[in-house]
Amino acid sequence: MITPDYARRMAAYNAWQNRQLDQAMGALDHAALVADRAGFWGSILGTANHLLWGDRMWMARFGVGSAPEQGLPDSPALHPTHATWSAERFRLDGRIALWAEGLHAVDLAGRMRWYSGAAGREMERPVGEIVMHMFNHQTHHRGQIHAMLTAAGVAAPVSDLFLMPEA
Template identity: 80%
Template sequence: MITPECVRRLAAYNAWQNRQLDAAMGKLDHAALLVDRGAFWGSILGTANHLLWGDATWMARFGVGAAPERPLADSAALFPTHPAWSAERFRLDGRITLWAEELRAVDLVGRLRWYSGAAGREIEKPVGEIVLHMFNHQTHHRGQIHAMLGAAGVTAPVSDLFLMPEDG
């Protein structure tokens, strides 16, 4: 379903997109980042926090780093400011990139079992499918942030994978 090469490309895309979102978010003041814009996680910063929370949670399930201490319901409040979020986003994207660089095909087979707070039960799925889910989840919420940035008057970044610079 998914190869280590694909995971590396998606990790590079994730980091590239997050650098662009970080720069675009930096054009807004703190209050504008906290305005409830009607997205599921409310604000631009809330959605960015939830996305970071989700990435950290998945990476912990893959055995890379610790899961956030906050529950899903509090994920939008993970970091109170853009600079705090930005620093942690940079660190986490580095962790995702290093993990992807070390992946082997065998790491993407088998099954992953975890307790899902969202579902309220144990879940078991193919590892490759769950890795793909993590990257799909990123794209979903970055799309929401992209729309909210535009609504806030900030030119949203380019998000087309085929336009990603070769060096990521």
């Protein structure tokens, strides 16, 4: 379904996008970052926190790092400030990149089982599909943050994959 090269490319894209979001978020004060913007996860920081929470959860399921202690409903409050979010986002993006660098085709084959708190039951899906889901989930929520940043008057980052600088 997917290859290790796909995962590596998406990990690089994820880190590039998050660096840009971090910079754009830094242009706002704390009140603007936590203002309710009618997004599914409330605010810019709340959505960024939820995305970080989801990435930590998936990476833990892939055997990299620990799952967040908070449950899904509390994910928007994972980090109370931009600075603490930024530091953890940087660390996690590094872990995602290292994980992707170590992938082999066999790691993306087979099926994965896990308990989904969101679904309230055990789940089983092809590993490659779950890896694609993690990267798709990132893009989905970064799009929401992009819209909220634009509405807040901040020049939102370029998000086109083909414009990503080559490493």
